Amino acid sequence: MTQTLTIRRPDDWHLHLRDGDMLRAVLPHTAQHFARAIIMPNLVPPVVTGAEAAAYRDRILAALPEGADFTPLMTLYLTEDTDPDDVAKAHAEGLIHAVKLYPAGATTNSASGVSDFSRVAAVLGRMAEIGLPLCTHGEVTDPAIDIFDREAVFIERVLDPIRKAHPELRVVMEHITTADAVDYVMASDRNLAATITTHHLVINRNHILAGGIKPHYYCLPVAKRETHRLALRRAATSGDARFFLGTDSAPHTDANKLLPCGCAGCFTAPNTMSILAEVFEQEAALDRLEAFASRNGPAFYGLPVNEDTLTLVRETPDFPGHINTPDGPVTVFDPAMPLHWTA
Ligand SMILES: [Zn+2]
Numbered sequence: 001m002t003q004t005l006t007i008r009r010p011d012d013w014h015l016h017l018r019d020g021d022m023l024r025a026v027l028p029h030t031a032q033h034f035a036r037a038i039i040m041p042n043l044v045p046p047v048v049t050g051a052e053a054a055a056y057r058d059r060i061l062a063a064l065p066e067g068a069d070f071t072p073l074m075t076l077y078l079t080e081d082t083d084p085d086d087v088a089k090a091h092a093e094g095l096i097h098a099v100k101l102y103p104a105g106a107t108t109n110s111a112s113g114v115s116d117f118s119r120v121a122a123v124l125g126r127m128a129e130i131g132l133p134l135c136t137h138g139e140v141t142d143p144a145i146d147i148f149d150r151e152a153v154f155i156e157r158v159l160d161p162i163r164k165a166h167p168e169l170r171v172v173m174e175h176i177t178t179a180d181a182v183d184y185v186m187a188s189d190r191n192l193a194a195t196i197t198t199h200h201l202v203i204n205r206n207h208i209l210a211g212g213i214k215p216h217y218y219c220l221p222v223a224k225r226e227t228h229r230l231a232l233r234r235a236a237t238s239g240d241a242r243f244f245l246g247t248d249s250a251p252h253t254d255a256n257k258l259l260p261c262g263c264a265g266c267f268t269a270p271n272t273m274s275i276l277a278e279v280f281e282q283e284a285a286l287d288r289l290e291a292f293a294s295r296n297g298p299a300f301y302g303l304p305v306n307e308d309t310l311t312l313v314r315e316t317p318d319f320p321g322h323i324n325t326p327d328g329p330v331t332v333f334d335p336a337m338p339l340h341w342t343a
Contacts, residue, residue: 003314005277005286005341009306010293012037012272013195014135014174014246016108016265017060017072019043024063025325026251029269031070033343035306038135038246039072041100042109046077050090057095069308073097073301075135079112080119084126091132097301098133098172099123103158105141107220108250108264113137117158124162128169133301134162135172138181139221148205151221152180159184163192172300175200175248177221179231185242186235193300195246196236196292199266201279202335204229215257216331219250220264236292237285244296247272253328267323268333273310274317275333277341310343317342 015030015037017023030037039060041047047056053074060072075098076087082099090096101120102113114120127134139150140157163171173181173194185194199219204226208217217223235243249272250265257263268275273293280289298305317339322329 001314002286005289005312006309007290007312008294009035009308009310010245010273011035011297011306012247012249013172013244013297013301014038014040014197014248015269016040016042016248016250018251019056019059021326022251023060025323026249026267026269026330027060027063027070028065028068029323030249031064031068033273033310035069035308036071036073036303038098039074041075041077042102042107044109046079046109046112047075048077048079048082048112050076050086050093050095053090053096075100077102077112078114078120078123078134080114080116082120082123084123087123087132088126088130091130096132098135099127100135100137102137103139103141103154106137106139110137117162121165124166124169128166131170131302133170133172135174138173138176147222148224151176151178155180155184167191170300174246175221176232177224178228182231182235186240193242193244193296194235195244196232197246197248197266198268198272198275199223199333200229201233201236202275202337207336215262216334217266218257218262218264219248219266233279233283237280237283237288239285239288239291241291241296241299243292244300245276245293251325251330253325254322254331255328257331266333267330270323270332271317271319271335271339273312273343274319274339274341275335277312277343278335278337278339281340312341312343314340315342316340
């Protein structure tokens with residue numbers, strides 16, 4: 001039985017670090033394992049311009065623990081007023097690595113997102129020209145659409161038309177949750193990839209709703225039925241270069257999770273690598289963990305694979321149930337299964 005597993009150091013292609021005290025509390029948990037991360041721009045107010053992204057990057061670097069080796073890969077929040085020239089300049093300077101599309105109202109702090117997709121056509125055209133990827137929160141916000149169908153409807157109504165209008169645009173479907181999304185990625189031959197979170201490989205909607213409501217498993221896009229979870233596991237563990245890790249680790253304090261209208265998000269930064277090793281071993285695919293966590297992402301983003309490595313050891317890990325922050329405790333995602341790998 002394999003006792004240690006050494007892989008190129010992983011990256012996280014979708015991460016929420018927040019700001020201020022919360023940023024300082026959660027960043028060390030990501031920097032401990034991950035060399036780089038695509039940083040989500042949905043602060044309040046959102047990170048919309050190159051200047052705001054530069055300032056946020058500097059706050060992240062200032063919050064890093066002594067000696068940590070971590071590079072934040074910044075993104076801009078796409079609005080209907082986004083200036084194509086500002087986007088192109090921030091990309092040319094090496095500051096930003098993607099632009100994030102949130103349909104207005106889709107998730108935490110997405111009120112400034114896009115309602116009228118025709119109003120962002122010029123920005124998307126420029127991004128296609130310069131090879132800057134668009135990351136999508138792939139859910140429609142039409143209240144008439146059932147929450148469990150919002151990803152599939154987004155593909156049909158929003159994503160496919162955007163890709164047909166801008167065939168050279170490189171797109172990352174973020175945190176996919178359905179077999180529909182897996183199939184859509186598999187049917188494309190270029191310019192399309194998807195990230196998959198740690199928690200969507202582990203939970204289905206029963207974890208949230210059966211036997212009492214479990215707010216700590218509530219995330220967006222919401223976990224779907226078991227057939228979809230299994231499709232995600234097959235995609236993640238397949239080694240297919242179009243699928244890679246984006247944890248979507250999203251800290252909210254327990255006080256904000258445990259409300260009558262609680263926040264969406266799972267905080268997985270501390271235990272993601274242990275959970276992934278468990279999932280990949282269950283699927284007899286430990287040899288493909290490196291592709292998913294360390295190789296496929298940089299290949300899509302046109303970046304080198306990390307030179308240094310991460311070694312996992314077959315030892316029962318010991319994770320706290322929560323971390324303490326000045327804003328209050330943040331619960332660490334509970335995979336509801338024994339873990340056997342320590343990173
Ligand atoms: Zn997210």
